Amino acid sequence: MRKPRVLDLAKAIGFSKAYIYKFFDSKQAIGEIICANRLTEFMDIVNAAIVDAPTASEKLRRLFKAITEGWR
Template sequence: MNRPVRTRTDPDEVRARILDVAEEHYRRIGYHKTSVADIATVLGMSPANVYRFFPSRGAINEAICGRVMNEVVDIA
């Protein structure tokens, strides 16, 4: 019997995808209206899985702020 092969996704890639989706939601509907469940739904994962990569919604926000600051530094 053949079992489906599970491929392991790079954790850094998953974190980047989480941040991409979160940033898009923040821009569209705002930080306060975006929940971890919203982010997880778009990614096709559970909120618990998102929390494996970020301990809190605030940690996601901090990571996004860091990305934006790096973009500003690169431009300057």
């Protein structure tokens, strides 16, 4: 399996490689933003699942359910 390239990303979203680099300094910077966004989405799912749980055990149950079912 080959590593993803910035050119592959650019083609997938309909931009040129040069245009992508107007917004990102490096391939690593692109990866960091993608990971940060996915982590934020994950935390939103978890927080929504546990926010109104009445007990600690219910929070844990909802946490594990969110992790196993909500992250797809």
